[in-house]
Amino acid sequence: MKGATTGSTAVEVVMLGERTVVGLRERVAPAGQLAAAIGIELTDEHWRAIRFLRDDFRTTGATATLRRVATVGGIPTHTLFALFPKKPAKKMACIAGLPKPHGYV
Numbered sequence: 001m002k003g004a005t006t007g008s009t010a011v012e013v014v015m016l017g018e019r020t021v022v023g024l025r026e027r028v029a030p031a032g033q034l035a036a037a038i039g040i041e042l043t044d045e046h047w048r049a050i051r052f053l054r055d056d057f058r059t060t061g062a063t064a065t066l067r068r069v070a071t072v073g074g075i076p077t078h079t080l081f082a083l084f085p086k087k088p089a090k091k092m093a094c095i096a097g098l099p100k101p102h103g104y105v
Contacts, residue, residue, distance in 0.1 A: 035095045046083055046095075049075055053096040063093050063101045 031050060035042050042050075052073040056064045066089050070077045084091040093100050 030097065031095050034097070038091060038094070040084065040091065040095070042095075043083075045075075045079070049073065049080065049083065049092055050096045053092055053098060057096075057098050063096075063098045065089065065101045065103070 032042055035046070040046065049069060052069060052075070053064055056068070056072070064073070066077060066080060069075055069080060069092070080088040080092070084095075089101050089104055093104075
């Protein structure tokens with residue numbers, strides 16, 4: 001477990017194998033840093049997907065699958081692949097600070 005500070009906000013980052021879990025209270029800096037680490041520059045469209053994942057996680061207690069983001073979140077699958085190339089479910093969850101979706105291989 002690592003603690004970091006961005007500005008005046010303390011951020012808790014927990015590394016669990018392939019998972020990176022960032023405290024949900026901190027939003028902008030860690031997500032931007034995690035995205036930059038995997039070569040993604042966050043735009044408003046990226047944030048729309050990330051906000052949906054976080055809100056849905058608070059409601060359901062599980063990370064949304066690609067299908068759920070597309071149907072419930074209203075973001076087409078082809079757009080998700082354009083925003084988060086190759087492995088959009090894993091990349092979205094990582095940037096949002098959430099565990100991988102259930103059933104993700």
